[in-house]
Amino acid sequence: MSDIKIRAKLEGDETTVKCLMSHPMETGLRKDSKTNEVIPAHFIREVVCKVKGAVVMKTSWSGGVSKNPYLSFKFKGGAVGDPIEIAWTDNTGESQSATAEISG
Template sequence: MSDIKIRATLSGEETTVKCLMSHPMETGLRKDSKTGELVPAHFIEEVVCKYKDEVIMTANWSGGVSKNPYLSFKFKGGAAGDPITVTWKDNKGETQSASDQIKG
């Protein structure tokens, strides 16, 4: 069970991957409007994107990435049906992973 949505499409020689993750992405600098206390930082630090077993991109983030992060990247090659895997890890050590197949 995962909240990462992945859509990978092949067009010519390029595969474009778009993904959407569910995460609050708290910077740790925001104050709760009711209590006035700082909301503790809780954000994704690292996202690893893989095509088959090959790492295509590693993203390192701060809390400056918007809530429920969107990420898109491209690579050369890929074929319909090949797997794309996206894994994230946040500053509390939680992690989530999802994969989907490339659509031709």
């Protein structure tokens, strides 16, 4: 169901991380057009990024984020080749993670 694609690039002393997460991100407010039933809420609640095991970014989301969210952020302290991990947990208890290396 879900997939995370990560790109991390070091430029000077700052690493730019870009990631795309596959997730339906349902608010719980939409209705199914065929059945007119409310589609249950299903959204990413927390996203955490770690570099070499240390948390460099943590965020909390709600149902207001679009389907298949894109996230981009910068941090200082990374180096080329360092492992970077992005992990999310949603409101149903599902979770997903992926790793990549910082490029130069």
